[in-house]
Amino acid sequence: MHGGEHSILLAVLTLLGFGLIFVLIFRKLGLGATLGYLVAGAIVGPQVLNLAGNAEVTLTFAEIGIILLLFIVGLELNPARLWRMRKAIFGVGLAQVALCGLALTGLILLVTGYPWTAALALGLPLALSSTAQVLPMLQSGGRLNTPLGERAFSILLFQDLSIIALITIIAALSVAPGAEEGLPGWQLALMSIAATIGLVLAGRFLLRPLFALIGRLGEREMFIVAGLTVVIGAAALMEALGLSAALGAFIAGVMLSDTPYRHELEADIEPFRSILLGLFFLSVGMMLDLGAIAENPGFVAGMALALISVKAAIIFGLGKLLGMDWRGALALGLLLSQGGEFGFVMFTQAQAGGLIDAEIASLFGAIVTLSMATTPFLMMLNDRIRKRDEERERDAPDGGGAHALVIGFGRFGQTVAEMLVTAEVPVTLIDRKVDQIDLAGEFGAKVWFGDGTRIDLLRQAGADEAKLLVFCIDGDQVTPELVAAVRGAFPQAAIMVRAFDRRTLMALAGSEVDHVQREVLESAIRMGRKALARMGLKSAGIDDTEAAFRHRDRDRLERQIDADDIMAGRDGFYADQMGPATN
Missing domain, CATH: 3.40.50.720 (NAD(P)-binding Rossmann-like Domain)
Structure with a gap:
């Protein structure tokens, strides 16, 4: 038992230590934390130093970081603002997933000669972008609430919603025995709607009274426990229904976004989100199949470049159709051009369904990881292009970014x-x-x-x-x-x-x-003036009295500060009549 505990602690120490070192280095070079985590993970992973154990286990645990990320994003979007974004979510989001998915499916068919079912099972997941990578970049750069940030988030949110449909499609295409077992798509959709309504009602009638009670008790630790319970509970409910766990956390965040407890929850959850999201990218780097890249370097690099180019071009076109200038549309395209973390989940589903084998799943996992590694460089290029872009002015959300x-x-x-x-x-x-x-x-x-x-x-x-x-x-x-x-x-x-x-x-x-x-100083002086007037003093005498009082008060305060003693300055006017002033 002690040996097992030691190995777990050693693995955690290794992951955090390498992550810290590489993130500091990559931050110093201006390359971003995400790339630092990915490289650190690849180095400590089984194919280089093999120091940190099973990447799949780490990834499963670290996916909680994505759940916490979506909860925090939900806290920043109150229901009214989310309703205002509905056309962008279901219009632009649907167009992006459909167009990019079909285009990438066609590209895979053209380049590889895989069966159309395998190409579709690979192409559709590649249309998804990395929520875990893009949202922190928007948040840290202060762009989440800009027009660019809102459009990027709308697309990412629809991608998260589309996971239900993509899982249904892959299950329908599956050829492995028992792969199609489970609920049909229409039942999943109804359950999703019912679960969403349930979370909305819970947020309105249960969560606010709960946090009010905890607030009255004054226990900060209970706030942290309650916040994590709400997030994990909402995610677990969705996952139990076969839906997106991250979507459940997002809905819980939206339901709490308009309550007085939003900022306290954000501050309490943020450290957990940061650590677990870092572990997520470390585990993605550990899973990078360097052998597959070494055997097919041209294919992996070429497909990663093609993935980025196709998605950037299509999203750029959508941005122009929305009326964005070319800089804004290009930024949107580059920002969402990478593959996403849910691609790994979809490839596993396709492999279980007999649509692709383990080698293909590993190969395309490497392509997704490589595309994610290019995003910091693409955004550095984009920042140089956008230096004179006036779109950087922020549209602050309700209650945030106040003057x-x-x-x-x-x-x-x-x-x-x-x-x-x-x-x-x-x-x-x-x-x-x-x-x-x-x-x-x-x-x-x-x-x-x-x-x-x-x-x-x-x-x-x-x-x-x-x-x-x-x-x-x-x-x-x-x-x-x-x-x-x-x-x-x-x-x-x-x-x-x-x-x-x-x-x-x-x-x-x-x-x-x-x-x-x-x-109380100014209000007391005003009453003192009124008192002097009632006692019959003329206006000039009252002014002189006030000036004399203020002079003595400043002098006494200076002596008290110099001596660090409230009793200093007792030789003033009040010493004999009133004792030391503390007001």
């Missing part, structure tokens, strides 16, 4: 936020009190649940693009260490802090805060 983030929606934060909104400044509001969020919702305000002192949550809420971060939470939560971390993570944003009292001012002295506002 200002207000953290804390109590009485202080509400006033700041309302002034910003009055000036038509887009604002994202964050609070960790569920009751406060519910109350704000009754007045039509959209407040997101989460701990605004977490850098990862601020990033998910759009702090990378924000011009202003306003912390309106209790003063002792905003520390110099937090300010330094926020400044380092979001250098483009101004930082403003509500100070509960002068102790907070003393704590933040010397930190990189753009402005600190003592909570």
Whole structure:
């Protein structure tokens, strides 16, 4: 047992270690993380160093990374926005899968002479692109919500939906005994619709109350557990029905996208998604059949080039038909030109159905992997072409990419936020009190649940693009260490802090805060002026009194900061009458 545990730990250490090294190298060279993972996987795989065990087992586990990726993408697409994209999903997506699938089938027939059933079983899966590769590239580049990103995502989403139809087609073509056993396509379609409706109802009537309860308990770990349970549960339901597990996770994400818990869920799930997606590409690299490439280098390289060229050309044409300029259409074509991870699943289905043998499945698996490896280079080429393209302007989604983030929606934060909104400044509001969020919702305000002192949550809420971060939470939560971390993570944003009292001012002295506002100072001064007027002082005397007070207050605060002692400056006006001021 101990030996087995040791070998598992050693394999995990080897995978993560090689992945880390190669991703750092490839990132440094500007080639992207995906290619680094693929190369690392090929090196530690059975055909080179053979250090990391069974690639198929790793791949099965790492496919959870794709499920988590689709969940996070679903969180960024609320139902209204998804409905707005329906024509692109079912129009452009259908056209892409059909045209690319048939064109590649014809190419395989022409080049190989395989039976038409085998060519179709290979050509249709090659029409699918790599969701696991394309979406992270769009997210990291900030392009997911651009016109280019929306069209790419629409096509990828339809590809995911089309898996049901492709599995049905391959099963119908199968010649192996028992290969056609299972539900007919129309029953799969009905079950898919029923499962989708069930997930929608669960999201509306079960999940929001569940997360509200967890939010009131204040247990972050429970949020992580609940989030993973929802994702895996939705994926498992779809998979049990013979449908796409990733589609179930995506629907669960969409159902939670319009709840106050979206950013908290994104921040909690993101680390798991990153690690497992990296393992997925490592396992794909491990499965790369270097022997097949060595025996047929011309065929593999030529077919990979043909795959990229055919898909890029067809998608470029579709982009032009949609009214995109040539740069945008070319970017869309190059972005989706590679084969996808679901191709491996389809090739296995075709092999089980007797349509192709193991050698052909391995050969075309190598072609898909090689095409995926070229994508970072193609996007580097495309970025050079698109340097002057004005399409980079972003169309931010609801609640994301805001110009200002207000953290804390109590009485202080509400006033700041309302002034910003009055000036038509887009604002994202964050609070960790569920009751406060519910109350704000009754007045039509959209407040997101989460701990605004977490850098990862601020990033998910759009702090990378924000011009202003306003912390309106209790003063002792905003520390110099937090300010330094926020400044380092979001250098483009101004930082403003509500100070509960002068102790907070003393704590933040010397930190990189753009402005600190003592909570009650200005309102207390205004009341003091009213009090003096009631006591009969003239306007000029009131102004002089205010100026003298402000001067003494600043002087006392400077002494307290220098001495790091709230008792400093006791020789001021208030020493004999009121004691040390702490407000």
